[in-house]
Amino acid sequence: MLDYLFIPGTTHGKLLRRNLRIEAKLMLVVCTQSVIPRRGDKVEVRFAEILVLYMLLHGSPLVPFRFLVLNNIWIGQKIGERKIVPHCQLITALLKLYGAIGAAAKGSYKRYKPFDLTHLGTGWEYKESERYQKMKSDGQRWRALKVDARPLQPREADEPESGDDDYQEDTFAVDVEMGGAGPSGGVPGVGTKSGYMGSAFDYAQQP
Structure with missing residues (x-):
């Protein structure tokens, strides 16, 4: 644990x-x-x-x-x-x-x-873009797709992570629209980079 x-x-x-x-x-x-x-x-x-x-x-x-x-x-x-x-x-x-x-x-x-996500206390930084919520704390970065994010149009590229210098590396992305989570194995809808945090709940889909 x-x-x-x-x-x-x-x-x-x-x-x-x-x-x-x-x-x-x-x-x-x-x-x-x-x-x-x-x-x-x-x-x-x-x-x-x-x-x-x-x-x-x-x-x-x-x-x-x-x-x-x-x-x-x-x-x-x-x-x-x-x-x-x-x-x-x-x-x-x-x-x-x-x-x-x-x-x-x-x-x-x-x-x-x-x-309130924007007032989490000392050591937290919160930003928001059109589609994502982005957070930083003690050098760690995290971003999650907004629950009410609009669907991408055909052939429309998603917001690139490299567009924001604060969230280029070691980003943990949670796609709340894909859903599905379980106690065993991987979790559909969760993407990771550099092996960062192998699994997590999709809180938009789970009670």
Whole structure:
């Protein structure tokens, strides 16, 4: 799992976020901003996150959603100041469903910042072209075809990677229109260069 998620030669000692392959690093940002927000310690990757990242990117092993919820609740419980309560909306909905609290009960509200690709934090650079979304982080480059990208006309050439100096080398391209992903073997619709990151989910097609 470590070899799949991290840049080769960086898994000894502390597992640092900057050493994650860019796809895993992006998925970790999604998790820490939208699933179980962190108040600190954003330099390292926790062991509990390794399995989740591997499952999301590789497609296996399948982990029950209940396990993920309980795991995040356990992490929140271990934090002494109790400033993190994961899955607040899910837990609140269940409490209301089973009558533990009334439907009209009002709690305290915390400011929430919706996930935004253009504001991923320090070390990220995001660009956009007509057909592609392009990202850079710690020297790694990644581009993905937009979900709503228009189909190419007959004999129309696709946007060349060499047209953008920032994204010429080691680009990981995901064609979201081709679909198909599985836990075994290669993934249709995913193109790689220089053997970079052998497989990944097509998030436009997979639930």
